[in-house]
Amino acid sequence: MGREKKIKEKKIPQAAIIRLPIYLRYLNELAQEGINVISSxxxxxxxxxNGPQLRKDLSYLGEFGTRGVGYDVERLAHYISSFMGLNKEQSVAIIGAGKLGTALCRYKGFAEKGFKICVIFDDDPNKIGKNIDDLLIEDIKNLEKELKEKNVEICIMAVPASQAQNIADKLVLYGINAILNFAPISLKVPENVVTRQIDLSVELQILSFFKVLAQ
Amino acid sequence: MGREKKIKEKKIPQAAIIRLPIYLRYLNELAQEGINVISSxxxxxxxxxNGPQLRKDLSYLGEFGTRGVGYDVERLAHYISSFMGLNKEQSVAIIGAGKLGTALCRYKGFAEKGFKICVIFDDDPNKIGKNIDDLLIEDIKNLEKELKEKNVEICIMAVPASQAQNIADKLVLYGINAILNFAPISLKVPENVVTRQIDLSVELQILSFFKVLAQ
Structure with a gap:
């Protein structure tokens, strides 16, 4: 039985999945600070x-840690990474070579985590054929061909809201089933396609309201 | 009794607060599509x-809607906006005029939602004094003075991880209590300061794992 089938059978709640990479980030920070063991x-x-929630979240990964001893930081980090399939490089495409797309293209944090930006697209003739560092801006017309050739698994959309749904439809048509969307609109996609949205204004709205509550 | 005190006494769960701006975004999209009424x-x-959760979330805002009739889209949008204090302009500063800071500085979505980017800082002598569109890049040495003069309420940090905690400490010292952090480290701040973090790699990690589960 493969890892993927095992995971599906365990029916991990979405909320737990979202917490796993957060634990991972903290474990990596602890490891960098030279801390080897941490309690739940x-x-x-x-x-x-909180402790019970963390222990529950980690229970989906199997037995882990010894009661009263704490977790081995590096071992747990490696275990979460491997459970989430993060220990192999994945190819990522960026759609939109505007300000945000360009900034994302140059963001070094992706490569450090195993996400390789291997192609960026735009429809602007003034941009197509130019370079962002050592990456050529490809014509969006070649989307299907380039996605296939470069084995792209995840697409990041940094396009205006007015174009986002149209582009998402194309990505789905060409077999992409994981999209990170920066456009401030809600994409409609089939059930087998997963999307995450970063809506920068929503983040400021939440902050703004929390700020009032915290005062 | 002021709005803020009323809100605090109602003890809205954090999860509900995070959903309110999402409802707001959809309501605004519906209004743009000419849809006037929508059921919960x-x-x-x-x-x-889901319906019961939405009705519970909105119940924190007071009585709303008539059973069986649905919500007046524009009225509910206005009500959420006003409840969250989003119907006034707020001044925002960006720390870091690198690729991401510059892209954020030029992002038009903030102004549309009432968040005015009024100052951007950097410590690089090659950047200080230059312009991003019509905004001058200020010396980070003038942080305190500029934040006060421009009545900044929210700061966006687009700085390297190694500098993030040091800068957050300064922001807190100068009276900022709402920070949107793009650096991939976890900030330590006092209890009365609220932070939100956008960790781009974590988003890709979540997508990557959901993708496996959805297949």
């Missing part, structure tokens, strides 16, 4: 969770 | 919530 309560507190 | 179940489905 300490790790939970760092990650804005 | 329909709005909930659009926003990835």
């Amino acid at each position: 309560n300490e790790l939970a507190e760092l990650a804005g969770s | 179940n329909e709005l909930a489905e659009l926003a990835g919530s």
